[in-house]
Amino acid sequence: MSTEHTVIIGAGMAGLLTAAVIGATGRSVTVLEQDQGQGRGQDRGQGQDRGHGHGAPVPRGGVPQGRQPHVxxxxxxxxxxxxLPGLRGQLVDAGGVPLDTGDLAWLGEHGWAPFxxxxxxxxxATRPLVEHVVRRRVAELPGVELRGGTxxxxxxRGPTTTGGGWLIECFDGPPVRADLVVDASGRSSRLPDWLTQLHxxxxxxxAVDAGFGYAGRVYVAPSDHLGRVAGIVMLPVPGAPAGGVALPVEGGRWMVAAVxxxxxxxxxxxxxxxxxxxxLRDPALADFARSARPIGDxxxxxxxxxxxxxxxxxxxxxxxxxxxGDALCAFNPVYGQGITVAATQALLLRQMLAAGVRPGxxxxxxxxxxxxxxxxWAIATGEDLRHTGGGPASGxxxxxxxxxxxVDRLAAHGNLRAQRALDRVYHLVGSxxxxxxxxxxxxxxxxxxLGLPTPVPRPxxxxxxAQRDQTDTERHPAYPPPP
Ligand SMILES: Cc1cc2nc3c(=O)[nH]c(=O)nc-3n(C[C@H](O)[C@H](O)[C@H](O)COP(=O)(O)OP(=O)(O)OC[C@H]3O[C@@H](n4cnc5c(N)ncnc54)[C@H](O)[C@@H]3O)c2cc1C
Known part of the structure; x- marks a missing residue:
């Protein structure tokens, strides 16, 4: 890479994962983040702790979505x-709850998925915890500087006398020079305006807007509060455009969101x-909320x-x-894709750098x-267009x-192959x-x-x-699975 110094704008998930890739090559990277408390060694908390934990990472202003569940x-x-090899284990050590999608009570358009x-x-885990664990790893890379409050x-463009490159102008300090700039400033990115100013x-x-809204609340309950059921997902579907989730997270808490x-x-x-x-279509979430203790607003x-x-x-x-990340393409979060896309983009950057970069x-x-x-994008907008009645993008x-x-109907009538195929597409592991x-x-x-078999019963x-029949470590002894 001809770039000597990289500046990344934004220390959200996309910015941190990009810093992980470039930092691992030994090059110098500065991550400029508007929120305070994002510097090296300041990673115990990410915002104002409102009493949800004991010095645990909490949501921060620059990532307001961090208060909602993040899958x-x-x-x-x-x-x-x-x-970041080993990160999964670190997330679990920090309190993240391992679970299997087969243990979720999942109510789709045609009924309950096989359980x-x-x-x-x-x-x-909560979004602040995931970000905190990733951030701690990135901060350990010798060439990476995380600069909060900027x-x-x-x-x-920098003056040609000093080699050109970029000058990144900041509200809170002198401009920073860089050969490579990565905009990872999220949905509200101002890059389109900046590029216009540069002609x-x-x-x-x-844009596709189905007008979804979230309301989230945190509850106290053990992670096996629902017995064998690891969590609840009720999808909003056309004709019943309201749903929600309840998922266990670190610290003996659950995040419940209504959507x-x-x-x-x-x-x-x-x-x-x-x-x-x-x-909602099923009382599962209402029953959960009645049975657990809410905390906070x-x-x-x-x-x-x-x-x-x-x-x-x-x-x-x-x-x-x-x-x-979101600065390039942001999705309706109901489908839980944003962090995954940011991570796959970071892998593409790593591939490109490993192959050796050429002009252009x-x-x-x-x-x-x-x-x-x-x-x-096709998954999220395809579903959303069904809600808006806007019709699909093409025949x-x-x-x-x-x-x-x-296929979804087959799954709701017990076809496990259908369920597996849907799961793989939804989780972006299969085509x-x-x-x-x-x-x-x-x-x-x-x-x-001949008609379909009987529908899958309610989990x-x-x-x-009762307690789960197996512990999580018994079900998932190693990650990634041994070859
Ligand atoms: C309600 C909701 C729920 C979601 N649920 C999920 C989910 O379940 N699963 C999932 O994968 N994704 C989910 N997402 C999406 C997810 O939050 C993002 O896709 C993901 O975090 C990647 O975002 P990012 O790093 O590109 O941007 P962000 O996380 O938004 O980070 C941008 C960063 O840039 C900083 N910044 C912005 N402007 C400047 C500036 N001018 N100077 C310096 N710093 C700046 C911000 O402070 C912030 O730290 C959800 C989103 C929402 C809104």
Missing amino acids: LLHRGLSAIEEL GTPALELVS RVRGLS IGAPATT GAGDHRPPRDPAGFDAFLTR ITVHRRTHNVRRRYERLTHWPDGLLVV WERRLMRRLHRAAALP LDALFGRWSGE PAGLLHPALLAAAVRGRL PLTPGS
């Missing part, structure tokens, strides 16, 4: 493990929140639209500039980063959407082509001709019920 999809967990068959591993104001031009943007679109967005007041849960979040900035289409792309590499990498976002999308619905397996086509035809959802 790290299976592909995200394995990608982060590739980037109790081992599937994919997740580690459930808000970037704009970009300009490079703003990218075209595509709904348009007029069905959940409210902030406790009585309204509880009433919202009782109106209800927090709402309504910036959930999908937005994709098409930087790869700009006629001119400057040397020494990259855009990653930034533009080539930007195209690859866009491609990495294409499938999750092929419509056909594929109908077929995915058929949608897996949904076209001949055995699934045959099962769908048989179902149409054994009894708050406060």
